[in-house]
Amino acid sequence: MKRALALYAACAYAFLHAPLLILAVFSVNASRFTIWQGLSLHWYRAAFADVQLTSAAANSLLIAVIATLLSTVIGTLCAYGLWKRGSTWLAGSLYLSLVTPEIVTGVSLLAFFQWSFRYLHMQLGLHTVILAHVAFSIAYVVVVVIARLRMFDPTLEEAALDLGATEWQAFGRVTLPSIFPGVAAAALLAFTVSFDDYVITSLVAGVDSQTLPMVIYAMARRGISPEVNAISTLIVVGLGALILVSERLREA
Amino acid sequence: MRRLRLLFLAPAGIISLALLIAPLAIIGGYSVLTRGAYGGVERPWTWESYRLLLNPLYGEILFRSFWIAIVSTGLCLLLGFPLALFIAQSGPRKSLYLNLVMLPFWTSFLVRTYAWMFLLRDTGLINTALQSLGLIRQPLPLLYNDGAVILGLVYGYLPFTILPIYAALERLEPCLLEAAADLGAGPWSTVARIAIPLSAPGIWAGAVLVFIPTLGTYLTSDLLGGGKTVLIGNLVQNQFTTARDWPFGSAASIALMAIVLLLLMALRSRGTQDLL
16 A cells, blocks of 8 residues: 555656656757757757747746735735734635636736726736736735744734834834745745736736737747747746745745 | 734735726626627626526536536546645655645646647657657647646646645544554555545545636636637637627626635535635
């Protein structure tokens, strides 16, 4: 039984990891086809020379950085407020945002933006993508930061208040520094979900705000290009590293 | 303290109201309006869009979405339970094994779906390998069918079953399993009669966590189903983009939301609160 289980686990891990490993191997293949012809960084060079890919990557980075900053600040404040005393409707609506299917979030935001533009005279663009990303990543930040706050000893904060700190000082100089690893982990997680999102982004993006997942998606639908293998490998390695750091911070 | 707390909650509250509640309310409203002449919506108010959902043509899409979600969920549970059991019994290396499950999960859903396109295409790795071994002449049609969609969904959401089942198994008293063994149960019947019933809340939680996103899937069915596998998610996307029938797309979205919320409510009565 034990042995059968271990054998099964080995197969299951192979199933989970092999597709990405194979993709990485073929990203350094010299041939355009699925036949091994020797090592080459040709497709990486081609990907970096592709203006459409690099400008989309720049958009994605800009969106992810701004959305991460905003959602981390807002989400951390919210988590702290909820930790102090729960708020049924706010916790409920954050829960709702986690369980709403992505496609529904996307079309409802599209309908909302189009409706508000009748009064605001604006268009879809980077700003709408950033707002959408902030909206869906706050819940992730709150979940991670609250988990951290539950490990924090509230008497430390009471001690600071007794010793004459204002509430704001107690939060900024006692609570925040000790939950900081959790906040950083939440920020890295928010960055990954923002950088990777396709479904919601494609619905609320304007003509000038193509993101990297949107370009990859279009290329994947047209057919396989080894350039996509290269850029995909970079994304997996980059985001994978962020997640590893995030996990470490959460356990710290 | 009260004022400070309100100040802390205000930004998230405003964002939730403006970018979550209001958009859902808008599509709720749109779903009972009439399609406008140039896209958009106009009066009169009507239930027509919801009635259209029950039309056999769209009813079939709903049925297929359910069928694919049920099969994917079943497979995820079947494949996920033994792995969760393995992780729960692996002592000090638990967190390493758990991270190995979660790492690919968090990296990039799009890239992981693309990786399967790379493997399954006519000129993909599997077909090329089989052809060069001389096992097949013509490439097998592996991509762009329901099987490919189910494979992509199982691959994408398998970790969602492993986490809650692992959490439930982790809490299981090891002495219960030992007692079963002492009383003469074989390893398989210990699993079937002790581990599975006692981890039922985790299994239910895992099932719902997989069922919800697979029912509403858009990306997987579009890329791996190649437009042939039209599911609710694709229907919604299509109504808001090319077909420009916003009331119908809104009605389909609201129906999807209603199913999701009903499932979550059903789940709450199964003792899964702290596993979700």
